[in-house]
Ligand SMILES: Cc1cc2nc3c(=O)[nH]c(=O)nc-3n(C[C@H](O)[C@H](O)[C@H](O)COP(=O)(O)OP(=O)(O)OC[C@H]3O[C@@H](n4cnc5c(N)ncnc54)[C@H](O)[C@@H]3O)c2cc1C
Ligand code: SF4
């Protein structure tokens with residue numbers, strides 16, 4: 001499970017949630033109530049498409065432990081046509097990288 | 100069921116499909132052009148995360164001829180010259196189009212695109228897909244997202260449309276078209292991933308490109324080529340991130356566990372080792388106990404380290420996590436590299452649908468381009484686009500040959516496709532939904548179901564689908580030269596794999612789907628099983644070792660140009676698709692002339708049958 005969903009932040013953005021709309025694997029679904037969920041968390045490709053379109057920064061990717069993951073995460077925010085990535089290191093330190 | 104009428108039906112909205120739609124609208128603004136995409140064109144397919152180089156471009160001094168010799172040299176002197184040449188002629192046009200659509204490029208002092216390697220230029224391609232899509236919408240083509248093509252509709256050996264599943268509500272649409280393009284990409288998931296469990300989709304190639312287009316075309320009787328030339332990539336261990344950014348972009352040396360620069364210890368056919376040769380050398384080091392191997396980033400400056408982070412964020416974001424998880428900066432930690440699982444992909448390797456110079460398959464009305472089309476490796480994004488453009492041009496020249504299908508024949512053909520497509524749903528109908536009409540199939544399903552249970556397959560649909568996929572991967576990994584087997588194989592193992600895959604194909608008929616998404620997943624597994632079976636037939640047939648690592652046999656370890664400098668093709672005779680799979684192998688001679696005079700079109704199809 002490498003896509004992390006922040007239940008508090010997800011605001012269920014619309015009929016066709018943006019994250020679910022762009023996922024190349026059609027993995028994300030919006031249940032009747034509550035936040036977005038992944039049908040098959042293990043099937044995530046970690047492409048980052050969903051995290052880049054989420055207006056709430058409710059989504060993040062991490063590496064699964066099977067692939068050496070130790071807890072760092074990446075979030076993204078679109079600002080004036082640019083993407084600001086926030087890399088959270090395992091020790092909680094934040095690093096921002098703008099593309 | 101809805102019926103949609105269109106002129107040019109493009110299956111798959113990736114690099115090839117998008118360009119094919121745009122080109123058709125450019126040449127024929129009044130034509131109706133329809134793109135059917137399984138996900139959303141915005142981020143679907145290989146380009147979901149973005150890319151940071153155009154890997155097929157003619158830098159100053161290079162020509163279509165020199166590109167062809169470079170590709171040919173890397174692929175053991177056996178590629179489709181006509182295909183490579185004709186796409187090479189269009190590579191720069193495609194790159195210019197991308198730049199025109201807003202793709203950020205880097206430039207050198209002379210204002211030329213910044214060269215990264217012999218045939219590659221550096222770009223900032225994080226948003227390459229959304230940029231292509233903006234151009235697609237501008238073109239006037241219509242796009243249907245979250246629609247999965249499940250089968251082609253065929254009347255009198257001619258493709259006249261496709262059957263499409265709508266993931267939103269599970270409904271089906273039959274699309275009637277004058278020409279159909281297969282642009283659904285290559286195939287992943289036939290072999291097991293590098294890491295399992297939660298990392299099962301930490302693959303390099305898109306795990307969502309399951310080979311639908313190849314399987315559909317094969318069921319329609321189309322010829323496939325060179326499946327035995329599997330593509331295995333040299334990738335970052337764990338993240339499966341591409342290594343070109345490091346090896347070509349910043350020229351980091353390859354080192355082994357004892358810090359030796361091992362590439363120098365191997366001899367290569369060319370001065371610079373090819374991608375395949377770098378892979379081969381790395382695997383040799385692993386085999387001899389000097390692995391793991393690394394790309395040594397420790398000579399980089401902190402500034403270069405930051406640029407690397409950015410480059411990976413535009414293409415494979417999780418690579419950045421690998422450094423961070425280890426508590427290191429990119430310039431502090433060498434990057435571990437290894438071989439990926441094998442994929443079948445026409446954009447990097449040779450496998451794919453057999454097409455002529457005009458991108459027509461062997462079935463009338465059916466065209467192919469991009470990762471779905473075989474014979475022309477190293478085409479990548481721009482070559483895939485070029486093929487899409489060529490296919491559209493050919494289609495428009497042939498559009499007048501179109502004849503409206505007879506309504507009766509159309510209904511029969513659609514019903515046949517629909518019956519197959521929905522089969523897994525019938526089995527899932529619960530008691531209250533059962534109708535008399537379906538009772539027969541349900542009865543037989545129940546009895547066959549117990550067979551499945553006795554084989555220890557979980558009863559829940561979702562797990563069953565996944566388990567079968569993993570069973571296929573386990574068989575292929577062990578007996579058919581998967582990663583755990585060091586990529587090599589022999590006839591004995593292949594025959595055993597064939598038998599086991601045949602059994603899994605039978606078991607696959609019992610898969611159930613509870614909703615549209617699961618139905619799509621069942622089709623993916625069916626397609627992968629069929630393609631695995633075709634792949635095994637190809638691997639068994641070529642009795643030599645032509646492409647190191649990619650196609651390497653224990654029982655025929657040397658290359659034999661005398662006998663085997665030919666293409667191995669396969670086809671399923673159409674009348675047999677419903678019964679046990681019968682595979683016909685066809686040998687096709689290489690066409691060495693690459694003149695654009697058109698003579699190669701026919702000769703490419705003139706091979707003898709074995
Ligand atoms: C991770 C990665 C990095 C790469 N990096 C580079 C690079 O840096 N430079 C470069 O030049 N090339 C690169 N490539 C290669 C390049 O991306 C591909 O060659 C190119 O995108 C192939 O285009 P395509 O249209 O054939 O396939 P795709 O772009 O994959 O498109 C296929 C489309 O078909 C859809 N589809 C599949 N099945 C169905 C179905 N049943 N019904 C409807 N739609 C369907 C898919 O969702 C997808 O959108 C990279 C590839 C990968 C995987
Ligand atoms: S895009 Fe963000 S806010 Fe919208 S549904 Fe997805 S996670 Fe929730």
Ligand code: SF4
Nearest residue numbers: 023044045047048050
């Ligand atoms: S990271 Fe990509 S594959 Fe994973 S859920 Fe998000 S969009 Fe889908």
